[in-house]
Amino acid sequence: MDDFLQAAIEEAKKGVAEGGIPIGSVLVIDGRIVGSGHNRRVQQGSAVLHAEMDCLESAGRIKASDYRRATLYSTLSPCDMCSGAVLLYGIPKVVVGENRTFCGPQAYLRSRGVEVVIVDNQECRELMESFIQNNPALWNEDIGE
Amino acid sequence: MDDFLQAAIEEAKKGVAEGGIPIGSVLVIDGRIVGSGHNRRVQQGSAVLHAEMDCLESAGRIKASDYRRATLYSTLSPCDMCSGAVLLYGIPKVVVGENRTFCGPQAYLRSRGVEVVIVDNQECRELMESFIQNNPALWNEDIGE
Numbered sequence: 281m282d283d284f285l286q287a288a289i290e291e292a293k294k295g296v297a298e299g300g301i302p303i304g305s306v307l308v309i310d311g312r313i314v315g316s317g318h319n320r321r322v323q324q325g326s327a328v329l330h331a332e333m334d335c336l337e338s339a340g341r342i343k344a345s346d347y348r349r350a351t352l353y354s355t356l357s358p359c360d361m362c363s364g365a366v367l368l369y370g371i372p373k374v375v376v377g378e379n380r381t382f383c384g385p386q387a388y389l390r391s392r393g394v395e396v397v398i399v400d401n402q403e404c405r406e407l408m409e410s411f412i413q414n415n416p417a418l419w420n421e422d423i424g425e
Numbered sequence: 426m427d428d429f430l431q432a433a434i435e436e437a438k439k440g441v442a443e444g445g446i447p448i449g450s451v452l453v454i455d456g457r458i459v460g461s462g463h464n465r466r467v468q469q470g471s472a473v474l475h476a477e478m479d480c481l482e483s484a485g486r487i488k489a490s491d492y493r494r495a496t497l498y499s500t501l502s503p504c505d506m507c508s509g510a511v512l513l514y515g516i517p518k519v520v521v522g523e524n525r526t527f528c529g530p531q532a533y534l535r536s537r538g539v540e541v542v543i544v545d546n547q548e549c550r551e552l553m554e555s556f557i558q559n560n561p562a563l564w565n566e567d568i569g570e
Contacts, residue, residue: 327485328473328478336472339472340472341566365505368505420489421486
């Protein structure tokens with residue numbers, strides 16, 4: 281498997297170990313991980329630090345020209361907010377671990393010129409299936425439902 | 426003028442006083458401000474804390490049914506990321522101070538059922554015009570250009 285998706289899965293597992301929501305993300309530029317993060321709703325009481333946002337925040341202030349060469353990896357299909365962050369920064373490619381347990385606006389991302397690759401990784405699916413089954417209210421909160 | 430837009434402008438001015446980008450936001454539920462914030466790019470080196478995101482973060486973890494009665498005020502038209510956050514949480518109404526210095530995806534927001542009200546407030550415009558004139562590189566960074 282792609283080492284970068286594996287790194288995102290490791291981030292998701294960090295979230296699990298902290299009692300959080302098992303979604304992880306890394307940002308890659310020129311073959312190097314420049315940011316990584318995981319969902320912080322439980323750990324920090326955060327309404328905005330989805331894994332992808334935590335990852336972008338960890339990468340810090342990056343030049344527009346660098347975002348334009350970046351790929352964002354996430355274990356789960358990015359929601360409206362995280363997809364919007366991809367559009368804000370002109371990140372051209374998103375690699376998604378799985379989109380069966382939740383599917384964000386990937387058609388809209390594609391219509392705006394973003395390449396969206398769906399891996400359909402079993403480990404990503406199992407992390408989410410187990411989490412949703414055991415924590416349905418927390419999961420609904422995270423996706424605004 | 427609307428007291429809530431005035432509160433968002435006060436947030437923008439806090440940002441100016443801190444040497445930051447002059448954009449402010451408040452979240453209102455049932456006639457009460459439940460969150461407020463301003464852009465934190467300069468102050469915290471943040472890539473994700475636009476005013477609206479900072480405001481949502483300050484409001485904390487809110488029930489979906491409460492977001493559904495909320496109005497988000499921003500001194501400036503929300504970008505793709507902040508508009509995405511509005512969609513994630515199903516916030517039904519956004520009041521925008523001005524959209525002349527920057528215009529986010531308001532047609533897309535409306536197509537997804539969000540009411541978008543443009544006030545075209547002179548003070549909001551002047552804050553941004555002065556800032557952009559004096560800090561063009563910082564402004565471009567904030568909008569991913």
